Amino acid sequence: MALRNRRTGAGRNTEREETKKPVGGVRRAQVITTYGVGGLVAIEDQSYIVSGLDGWRRARPSEVVYEPRLQHWLGVAKFHLPPADEPSSGYGIKIRLFPEIYSCSECKQLQEFRKFGSPAGKNLCGACEKPLVPSRFVIACENGHIDDFPYFDWVHKKTEFIEGVKHGLSLHSTGRTASLRSVVVKCLCGKSASLEGAFGGRAMEALGIKCRGRRPWLGRGSEQPGCTAIPRTLQRGSSATWFPINRTALSIPPWSETLQQRLNPRYGEFRVLVEHGAPDDMILKVIEQTGILEDSRFTAEDILEAVRRRKELEARSLPDSDESAGFEPANDLRREEYAKLYDGTVHVDRGEDFECVPPASAPSAALPYGVEKSMLVKRLREVRALHSFTRVHAPDPAATDLRGAALSLEKVGWLPAIEISGEGVFLAIDQERLREWETRPGPVSRAERIRRHHIAHLRGQVHDGKPTDDVKSPVTPRYVLLHTLAHILINEWTLEAGYPAAALRERLYVANDMAGVLIYTATSDSEGSLGGVVAQGEHKRLYDSFESALARAGWCSQDPPCIESEARGTGSLNLAACHACVLLAETSCEAQNLFLDRALIVGTPEDPSIGFFSTANALR
Incomplete structure (x- = not known):
């Protein structure tokens, strides 16, 4: 399955796809278990977040999956296999650059990727032409929100902002130890701080940093302000940045039977007729005209009975407990x-x-x-x-x-x-x-x-x-x-x-x-x-x-x-x-x-x- 980069132009609310060339690929099963929507994926020297379902293309008939019991349980009409496209098709799952904060290994600057002036399609510092490194740290909360690590706030520790003072962050490593004490962020204003203590459960709360409700996988304008959860610092590559909630079901009779399998692609149109009270003779005629009975031992009456059985399933109430x-x-x-x-x-x-x-x-x-x-x-x-x-x-x-x-x-x-x-x-x-x-x-x-x-x-x-x-x-x-x-x-x-x-x-x-x-x-x-x-x-x-x-x-x-x-x-x-x-x-x-x-x-x-x-x- 191809992953395709979608970048957002600086200062714009709309997005445009700059390239259809895939930047990487993962197996279909990994979209459900490892690199699903909202998950982070590292490809070569860059880091991305997998975009939401809104940007997925319409599934081909061969990519639609049906399981009536699970559909009813989860309140959806169908399931889609993750797209598995050839690179030349122009399709795949969109990904967005995240985190947006990068650092340069040569000049040590620490800022948003777009400010480095990297040549199109490359990951280089525009000033020294050295590779850029995505931020090792992000912050996230239990509600699923995720954001860049607030380096500026961490360095300045609630100090009052003074007009006219020049600011600019840089990232340094003393190399004395393997701990976060050796990772130091410096500002042009003269302040500096190591990242020691950044992973404490209340570290962000102590600085007055609240969750901004950011959902970068859904694009700009998708923020949920007012989130009361306390953000926590996480390593970008940590499994704690994304835990899937999967729901599963086995196909069992009658839904596993050949009759239901044949009905699945056409069920929606037959259901509409039943819901609007169409006469049985009319529904049976429509069933015969759709071609669903070709090369089949089933009759139109069998199909209609299967439709009604599916309707009974959908009428069941979900458990209140x-x-x-x-x-x-x-x-x-x-x-x-x-x-x-x-x-x-x-x-x-x-x-x-x-x-x-x-x-x-x-x-x-x-x-x-x-x-x-x-x-x-x-x-x-x-x-x-x-x-x-x-x-x-x-x-x-x-x-x-x-x-x-x-x-x-x-x-x-x-x-x-x-x-x-x-x-x-x-x-x-x-x-x-x-x-x-x-x-x-x-x-x-x-x-x-x-x-x-x-x-x-x-x-x-x-x-x-x-x-x-x-x-x-x-x-x-x-x-x-x-x-x-x-x-x-x-x-x-x-x-x-x-x-x-x-x-x-x-x-x-x-x-x-x-x-x-x-x-x-x-x-x-x-x-x-x-x-x-x-x-x-x-x-x-x-x-x-x-x-x-x-x-x-x-x-x-x-x-x-x-x-x-x-x-x-x-x-x-x-x-x-x-x-x-x-x-x-x-x-x-x-x-x-x-x-x-x-x-x-x-x-x-x-x-x-x-x-x-x-x-x-x-x-x-």
Whole structure:
């Protein structure tokens, strides 16, 4: 996918594209996960910010993605694949120069890029013809706003501005240490200051610097004045400058069926007829005239029935509960998927997006202790959409107030997304045994420890004077158990099936009436359909891999400190979990490697019964 520079003329409110020559490229998936709208991308010796959806070209029919359940959940009509254009086409995603402050390695001047007089298409100081360097630092707030670091204010420290005094900044490095104390900003007025302390949480507030509400990815005039969040200093290349908020859904019947796939491109025009009360005979005639029935075994009546079914989906109200909306493993999308994964499919046509069947193993083949059902998901399709993004703090997987930033100035009716086809194995845990286990003092105590840390973590991110008594955490023994189980199985199947760890992904289904784990291929290339994962769901292989995974989880090279840990991970949100035992690649985990404790899987040396899958429980 090509990235194309869009620069803004000095002192103008309108923008013009100076060149159609691409300055770089990224993969489509990276537009959703790494370099999405509002994200910073370094290309050669310059830094840019990815522009908003307003500047994207109209998607070709082949680039439109449909997933009715997710469309309804997010309130959009469709999804668009990020454009993947050849350089000669003149299309791509627009990017803007950011930060705007640069420095010269020779004359040390520190000022806006446009003031250096760089030749067109180059990144050189007009005076000494040496390469310019984009500012290493920016400031951002939790509302998604981002701005250049206020070097002038930092140097002058609230001093009163005096008329007639000449100002001009320069950036110097003493080289004495690797700390910010060696980075010094000087002004022609005689003042100077190192950048030591600039990263303090209240450093900008102490100087009286407020967030200006800048949104450079949306262009000039998009500022949101009045932002009350405290800006924080960040390194330009830090991951904290952009955290994506992705929303995902699996295609499940009836929306994964061939009939709905055929309807998708035409649904909008048929829906209008139904909404305006057109007679059925008229609608059926229009359906026949569109050509949608060519080379199809479906009738016009089938299409009309599918339209009405889609209308019923759109008429559903979204959940009012913030808790349900914020905690994905328990929301309505997951509940619908859980039911289809648990029951499986009976008849599947070629070309459909979902096929889930029980293993072909003999009924006498034993399932591992605590596992109620194993289902082979031979075919699945996942749609991942970029819903929004945050800065400074990563979005908590259970938070209800994500403070997401806008992807466009005006509503465009769609979101960027990618679709992934693959395979997987769904495991349902025996809920009768689970309910008895999750009421025991041991599991309750360990999960409660994580839950208390999580509540404290969430309260630390509450702003704008909101009450902290309403902060809730979804952490339960059941959630920690299923999450940790998914991790140890992914680690085991990486060895058994020959997949790289980053090629597998978890999807959790956790509520009072749900206890399931889907492990599936998470890449869109050939590794996603080799059959190696599905084979792990056969009873005999599942039993063997379970035994091996539990044996590995029972001992960690970091023990005894790991199993005896009182708190680990970001915000102390893990217990017995480290990189030597259960942590995964970030792309494989839907909860940022948090809420993990292998003691709930295998128990502790002092009390093995804490572990749901421990031998002590299996022999009861």
